[in-house]
Amino acid sequence: MSVDFETFFSSKLHYSLRNLIAESYCKHELFDAYMLSVCDGGTMWAGHPRDFNWSALEGRRLLSHNRFFDNTVYNELVKRNLAPKINYSSWECTANLTSYICNRRALDTAVEFLFGVKVDKSARANADGKHWPNDFSESERATMLKYASQDAVWCYRLWEKYGEQWPEIERRLSTQTINQGMRGVQINTELLNDYIVQSHEVKANTEKVLPWLADPEDDGSWNEEFDPKPTSTKCIAEQCRRVGIPSPPVKSTEGEEVFEEWEILYGPKHPWIAALSSWRSLNKLYKTFVLMKSRLRDDGTMPFGLKYMGAHTGRWSGAERVNLQNQRKKPLLVNEIGLMEIDENRIDAALLDKKRLGKFPGWVKYSLDFRALIIPRPGKIMIVSDLAQIEPRVLAWLCGNTVLLDMIRGGLSVYEAFSRANMGYVGGKLDKDSDFYKLIKIQVLGLGYQAGWEKFVTIAAAGGIDITKDDPEWIEVPDPHTGETKKISGYGKRSREIVADFREKNPKLVKFWADLDSSFKRSIGSDFIVTLPSGRKLSYRKVRSSIRLTADKNGRPVKKWVFLGESDGRHKICYGGKLTENVIQATARDIFGAHLIALEDAGHTVLYSSHDEAICECAPETTAEEIELIMSRCPDWIEGLPVAAEARIVPHYTK
DNA sequence: GCAAGATGCGCC
DNA sequence: AAAGGGCGCATCTTGC
Numbered sequence: 001m002s003v004d005f006e007t008f009f010s011s012k013l014h015y016s017l018r019n020l021i022a023e024s025y026c027k028h029e030l031f032d033a034y035m036l037s038v039c040d041g042g043t044m045w046a047g048h049p050r051d052f053n054w055s056a057l058e059g060r061r062l063l064s065h066n067r068f069f070d071n072t073v074y075n076e077l078v079k080r081n082l083a084p085k086i087n088y089s090s091w092e093c094t095a096n097l098t099s100y101i102c103n104r105r106a107l108d109t110a111v112e113f114l115f116g117v118k119v120d121k122s123a124r125a126n127a128d129g130k131h132w133p134n135d136f137s138e139s140e141r142a143t144m145l146k147y148a149s150q151d152a153v154w155c156y157r158l159w160e161k162y163g164e165q166w167p168e169i170e171r172r173l174s175t176q177t178i179n180q181g182m183r184g185v186q187i188n189t190e191l192l193n194d195y196i197v198q199s200h201e202v203k204a205n206t207e208k209v210l211p212w213l214a215d216p217e218d219d220g221s222w223n224e225e226f227d228p229k230p231t232s233t234k235c236i237a238e239q240c241r242r243v244g245i246p247s248p249p250v251k252s253t254e255g256e257e258v259f260e261e262w263e264i265l266y267g268p269k270h271p272w273i274a275a276l277s278s279w280r281s282l283n284k285l286y287k288t289f290v291l292m293k294s295r296l297r298d299d300g301t302m303p304f305g306l307k308y309m310g311a312h313t314g315r316w317s318g319a320e321r322v323n324l325q326n327q328r329k330k331p332l333l334v335n336e337i338g339l340m341e342i343d344e345n346r347i348d349a350a351l352l353d354k355k356r357l358g359k360f361p362g363w364v365k366y367s368l369d370f371r372a373l374i375i376p377r378p379g380k381i382m383i384v385s386d387l388a389q390i391e392p393r394v395l396a397w398l399c400g401n402t403v404l405l406d407m408i409r410g411g412l413s414v415y416e417a418f419s420r421a422n423m424g425y426v427g428g429k430l431d432k433d434s435d436f437y438k439l440i441k442i443q444v445l446g447l448g449y450q451a452g453w454e455k456f457v458t459i460a461a462a463g464g465i466d467i468t469k470d471d472p473e474w475i476e477v478p479d480p481h482t483g484e485t486k487k488i489s490g491y492g493k494r495s496r497e498i499v500a501d502f503r504e505k506n507p508k509l510v511k512f513w514a515d516l517d518s519s520f521k522r523s524i525g526s527d528f529i530v531t532l533p534s535g536r537k538l539s540y541r542k543v544r545s546s547i548r549l550t551a552d553k554n555g556r557p558v559k560k561w562v563f564l565g566e567s568d569g570r571h572k573i574c575y576g577g578k579l580t581e582n583v584i585q586a587t588a589r590d591i592f593g594a595h596l597i598a599l600e601d602a603g604h605t606v607l608y609s610s611h612d613e614a615i616c617e618c619a620p621e622t623t624a625e626e627i628e629l630i631m632s633r634c635p636d637w638i639e640g641l642p643v644a645a646e647a648r649i650v651p652h653y654t655k
Numbered sequence: 656g657c658a659a660g661a662t663g664c665g666c667c
Numbered sequence: 668a669a670a671g672g673g674c675g676c677a678t679c680t681t682g683c
Contacts, residue, residue, distance in 0.1 A: 229678080229679070230678085231662090231663085231677095231678060231679070232678090232679065232680090233661095233662085233679065233680075234679090234680080250661090250662075251662075251663070252661080252662065252663080253662095277663085277664090280663060280664060280677085280678085281664065281665085283677075283678085284663095284664060284665075284676085284677070287676095287677075307674095307675095310674070310675090311673060311674060312673085313673080315667090315673080315674080316674095317673085317674050317675070318666090318674070318675055318676090319675075320675095321675080321676065321677095323665085323666085323674085323675055323676075325665095325666060325667075325674075325675085326664085326665045326666040326667080326674075326675065326676090327665070327666075328664090328665060328666080329665090329666075449670095449672090450669080450670060451670080452668090452669055452670060453669095454669095455670085455671095517670095560669090560670095562670090572671085573670080573671065575669085575670050576670085577669095577670065578670075578671085578672085581672075581673095582673095585672095585673080610666075610667070611666085611667045611674095612667075613667085655666095
């Protein structure tokens with residue numbers, strides 16, 4: 001039986017689900033659920049909730065398109081004595097169903113894709129700011145009832161036609177995810193209040209360093225010509241002009257390194273450069289803290305959003321503006337002058353002090369640690385557990401690299417095993433701090449998805465290795481046309497060698513890329529569908545090819561064929577390595593999904609998850625080993641994969 | 656006044 | 668021959 005509520009909203013008053021999470025929206029004084037529509041295929045009903053025969057839902061399986069919302073509305077009605085408590089048997093979400101079936105969440109786009117029918121959503125847009133029934137004309141009321149019924153009908157049809165294609169485990173993951181968000185997490189509210197005050201103060205200090213905001217009694221030149229906002233690009237450009245330095249390079253187009261060079265060159269002389277970056281970080285934190293406070297329940301817990309099948313590969317994604325999957329790992333430290341500390345070495349040293357001595361060095365005035373805000377409920381403990389190198393393991397399994405898997409099963413670390421099984425290393429036990437070990441690690445992480453030598457230079461740099469430092473200035477190569485020897489730049493020589501060597505020694509992997517690549521290209525004109533080991537399917541629709549203009553090394557334009565497939569409503573370039581990455585990520589997600597359900601079956605509460613990490617709230621007697629054991633299980637559909645996990649009891653969410 | 660695009664920040 | 672990373676969200680600018 002599908003259930004769909006229509007409620008008052010007003011974009012003018014900023015009272016809508018755009019601005020508020022469902023629970024805050026329902027708690028609000030403006031909340032009014034004025035219409036309910038239900039459909040069980042045979043019968044249809046739409047009207048005011050007060051006129052509904054609620055007992056019709058008793059013992060039934062309920063369906064909603066976005067159950068998080070409709071379930072929250074229903075709970076609120078019960079709380080306000082506007083609806084009775086019903087014992088329904090389950091409540092499924094058809095938005096999650098269609099995300100699984102076709103990566104479309106919204107009702108209209110899903111129905112259009114799956115049924116080829118355009119659903120008219122204009123009635124809802126037309127209800128913006130209107131109170132029921134007085135603000136609706138006679139005909140508008142009829143339209144609204146029809147619209148509500150139509151949504152309930154489509155919700156039911158989606159379930160009727162596609163429900164069976166949704167495997168049991170996925171259905172449970174969907175339900176688990178929605179329950180997680182509705183259950184929420186316990187927040188250290190005292191600390192949150194502190195953080196709000198502190199982050200606001202540091203933000204204000206930072207604004208004083210920005211010349212266009214700093215002096216309210218300046219000559220007025222900022223206010224006259226510019227709109228002085230904290231991160232205004234116009235103000236930044238003008239400031240650069242005034243002090244005679246070039247404008248900052250754009251990170252996304254000119255590269256992180258180029259920006260860093262600029263920063264190193266001009267940062268020390270111009271404190272506002274660092275302040276700009278700090279302000280963005282602080283503002284993000286401050287806004288998040290304030291939002292969290294607004295969502296707190298009386299018991300100090302906070303609901304949150306998490307999207308089942310949020311990403312094309314099936315991974316979960318954050319939602320509702322407080323995204324538990326992308327909060328900073330390291331605390332933000334406030335230094336002796338009341339600003340955000342930016343010296344990474346100093347920060348790391350301070351964090352080490354804290355870890356070893358239990359307290360920060362004197363210069364740390366305050367620490368803003370987002371993760372410290374999330375604590376276990378009273379009488380419970382928190383156990384954080386994450387899968388050990390799941391993606392390289394899955395990659396090895398899919399490529400049939402049994403030698404490597406056997407070594408891992410025998411107890412070697414993934415990287416040590418790789419050096420022996422695939423790179424020809426035969427020496428003694430590797431030292432984890434050695435450059436050789438680091439190099440192996442970045443190869444495993446970086447080269448498995450077909451990165452080229454230039455990309456590998458940046459991957460290595462991110463891993464702390466300058467792979468170009470021993471490159472010769474010049475190398476001599478024969479010209480293919482004349483046969484004469486010519487000199488070319490030696491930059492990247494080492495990187496090229498590593499990449500070539502890696503590929504030579506991993507023929508199964510190279511073949512895996514090539515096979516995926518060629519089957520993708522063969523599906524031009526139709527959809528490319530990969531069946532994952534779990535049985536789940538990954539789709540790339542409407543595969544086509546297209547010509548792109550790029551520059552060769554001399555800057556001359558070159559035409560290049562690329563191949564594209566549609567996912568998440570956009571055509572994206574696909575190639576063997578990229579497809580491999582997707583397949584691996586999706587498979588790792590399925591394995592992790594099995595763990596999430598197993599944890600639940602063992603009686604643990606999974607508060608939420610983050611890609612390969614499960615955050616659990618458990619009975620106090622639970623041990624980390626119990627969790628580790630469950631997280632190390634290997635699903636029967638990927639037999640022989642050595643799965644491993646680490647778990648630890650923590651006072652609060654941490655990494 | 657709104658939507659879309661560009662840019663940045665944070666995680667895995 | 669090589670080969671854009673994914674996600675969400677805030678801020679600011681520009682175009683309609």
